[in-house]
Amino acid sequence: xxxxxxxxxxxxxxxxxxxxxxxxxxxxxxxxxxxxxxxxxxxxxxxxxxxxxxxxxxxxxxxxxxxxxxxxxxxxxxxxxxxxxxxxxxxxxxxxxxxxxxxxxxxxxxxxxxxxxxxxxxxxxxxxxxxxxxxxxxxxxxxxxxxxxxxxxxxxxxxxxxxxxxxxxxxxxxxxxxxxxxxxxxxxxxxxxxxxxxxxxxxxxxxxxxxxxxxxxxxxxxxxxxxxxxxxxxxxxxxxxxxxxxxxxxxxxxxxxxxxxxxxxxxxxxxxxxxxxxxxxxxxxxxxxxxxxxxxxxxxxxxxxxxxxxxxxxxxxxxxxxxxxxxxxxxxxxxxxxxxxxxxxxxxxxxxxxxxxxxxxxxxxxxxxxxxxxxxxxxxxxxxxxxxxxxxxxxxxxxxxxxxxxxxxxxxxxxxxxxxxxxxxxxxxxxxxxxxxxxxxxxxxxxxxxxxxxxxxxxxxxxxxxxxxxxxxxxxxxxxxxxxxxxxxxxxxxxxxxxxxxxxxxxxxxxxxxxxxxxxxxxxxxxxxxxxxxxxxxxxxxxxxxxxxxxxxx
Numbered sequence: 426x427x428x429x430x431x432x433x434x435x436x437x438x439x440x441x442x443x444x445x446x447x448x449x450x451x452x453x454x455x456x457x458x459x460x461x462x463x464x465x466x467x468x469x470x471x472x473x474x475x476x477x478x479x480x481x482x483x484x485x486x487x488x489x490x491x492x493x494x495x496x497x498x499x500x501x502x503x504x505x506x507x508x509x510x511x512x513x514x515x516x517x518x519x520x521x522x523x524x525x526x527x528x529x530x531x532x533x534x535x536x537x538x539x540x541x542x543x544x545x546x547x548x549x550x551x552x553x554x555x556x557x558x559x560x561x562x563x564x565x566x567x568x569x570x571x572x573x574x575x576x577x578x579x580x581x582x583x584x585x586x587x588x589x590x591x592x593x594x595x596x597x598x599x600x601x602x603x604x605x606x607x608x609x610x611x612x613x614x615x616x617x618x619x620x621x622x623x624x625x626x627x628x629x630x631x632x633x634x635x636x637x638x639x640x641x642x643x644x645x646x647x648x649x650x651x652x653x654x655x656x657x658x659x660x661x662x663x664x665x666x667x668x669x670x671x672x673x674x675x676x677x678x679x680x681x682x683x684x685x686x687x688x689x690x691x692x693x694x695x696x697x698x699x700x701x702x703x704x705x706x707x708x709x710x711x712x713x714x715x716x717x718x719x720x721x722x723x724x725x726x727x728x729x730x731x732x733x734x735x736x737x738x739x740x741x742x743x744x745x746x747x748x749x750x751x752x753x754x755x756x757x758x759x760x761x762x763x764x765x766x767x768x769x770x771x772x773x774x775x776x777x778x779x780x781x782x783x784x785x786x787x788x789x790x791x792x793x794x795x796x797x798x799x800x801x802x803x804x805x806x807x808x809x810x811x812x813x814x815x816x817x818x819x820x821x822x823x824x825x826x827x828x829x830x831x832x833x834x835x836x837x838x839x840x841x842x843x844x845x846x847x848x849x850x851x852x853x854x855x856x857x858x859x860x861x862x863x864x865x866x867x868x869x870x871x872x873x874x875x876x877x878x879x880x881x882x883x884x885x886x887x888x889x890x891x892x893x894x895x896x897x898x899x900x901x902x903x904x905x906x907x908x909x910x911x912x913x914x915x916x917x918x919x920x921x922x923x924x925x926x927x928x929x930x931x932x933x934x935x936x937x938x939x940x941x942x943x944x945x946x947x948x949x950x951x952x953x954x955x956x957x958x959x960x961x962x963x964x965x966x967x968x969x970x971x972x973x974x975x976x977x978x979x
Contacts, residue, residue, distance in 0.1 A: 463975045464661040468673045468682035470818045471689040471847035472666045477629050478603040482565035488688040491965020492648050493631030498599045500962030514597045528589035530596050539606050540636045547585035551577045552607035559617045591914035598873045634970050656971040669818035684950035687959035692821045694752045696947045712961030714946040720939040721864040724899045735936040737786035741836050743778045747828040751821045756942040761929050764943050769925035783836050794837045801837040810839040815865040817844035869963045877909040900937035
């Protein structure tokens with residue numbers, strides 16, 4: 426699961442031109458190589474913290490990192506497909522359970538190479554697993570699943586078997602096995618090198634269609650097409666980092682930027698507004714998304730740790746009104762943390778807007794108003810104020826939060842907005858759990874997600890676990906932890922459905938976070954740029970780089 430900072434218009438899926446369901450191989454007929462150098466400039470409002478799988482934690486990390494790295498399996502609109510893998514194993518077809526109850530999964534790799542010319546082999550899958558396991562590596566995801574693997578048996582350079590300790594439902598999901606170059610991330614004895622001190626994280630060698638050639642922190646990253654990526658028709662990609670969505674829209678209008686990416690780009694409403702105002706200069710492609718936009722409560726705060734206070738805030742905020750004010754009917758306000766296409770999603774009852782009930786709950790919690798129009802104070806009579814943190818630079822998000830701030834003030838809750846650059850807000854604030862009260866941001870929640878990394882109590886990031894896990898509110902619920910832990914070793918579909926139903930009910934009762942909506946995925950491109958189509962999944966748009974075409978702007 427990965428975060429992205431947010432904002433939104435729902436409609437039919439539109440693609441610019443040809444889209445590809447399967448990722449093409451990187452070596453085709455040389456006659457397809459472009460003869461005229463072409464350059465594509467993307468604009469993003471958030472700077473990637475890492476481009477290397479396992480080490481990035483946000484959606485923009487995965488999106489930009491997709492230019493460098495392919496996945497073993499990637500998400501596509503019609504389901505998961507093999508990328509580096511020739512096919513996706515299923516139970517009874519490449520995956521079996523042995524007499525000891527272990528899950529055995531057989532994989533075969535396509536022919537592929539790292540950008541330094543070395544072939545991608547089974548040893549590279551083993552290398553990714555070892556790095557994920559190593560406690561001294563600063564990985565941000567993947568360790569839980571790595572620990573569930575007993576071993577990986579190499580059959581030959583392109584075939585390997587993964588032996589899971591117990592049946593694991595996500596055994597063939599995207600991002601389960603990260604592929605890293607063994608010759609660069611392992612030492613002669615086969616142990617992971619200290620990647621935090623190596624040059625690999627700064628200038629990674631990947632297996633994707635592009636190579637990172639240089640970058641300037643906070644400004645841009647420049648990629649060049651690999652010589653052997655002959656089915657890719659763009660020679661150079663420049664990713665420009667801009668401070669806000671307003672600046673991004675301006676850069677599109679002036680021609681400094683050719684297109685946006687599905688992550689850290691324009692919101693659906695901003696994209697639609699730009700296209701409407703500038704006639705046929707721009708096109709927009711969209712797809713239903715998996716980006717879950719929500720408000721976190723820091724449950725370690727003694728006041729927010731009181732469920733009555735969280736319920737009062739939920740009853741106060743008219744989410745339909747604030748979302749509608751910035752996006753019309755583009756977003757469906759939703760409850761819970763699972764997207765609508767998730768097979769275990771419940772039809773959860775909507776939390777009502779009831780400010781009288783909210784006021785009563787706050788009074789019960791000892792947060793009273795000295796006079797009818799005063800702001801609420803703590804039980805000891807001192808002022809009570811909440812800090813609401815989010816990433817800066819997202820115009821629609823800032824407008825939405827100002828409306829939320831005003832509504833909470835109506836019941837006497839004093840809220841101060843704390844807007845920070847994305848990297849500061851997320852990597853240094855939210856991920857390290859340094860935000861004291863409320864945080865507004867997004868995670869990517871796939872259709873195969875159980876929410877284990879989000880809600881297990883042992884997945885609260887901290888120094889004791891190397892800051893792994895995504896349970897940023899700090900929700901500690903014994904039953905939820907037990908159910909989600911059990912699900913990680915079960916392939917029983919009905920058990921998953923029943924257990925996740927209970928987890929969703931507990932989530933709604935306890936409210937560690939307040940859901941707002943799932944954001945559609947959109948891309949805007951100038952006239953002359955075609956083939957950019959968001960998949961609406963967690964996999965990067967670079968998976969279809971062979972469809973990208975660029976003609977000079979007029």
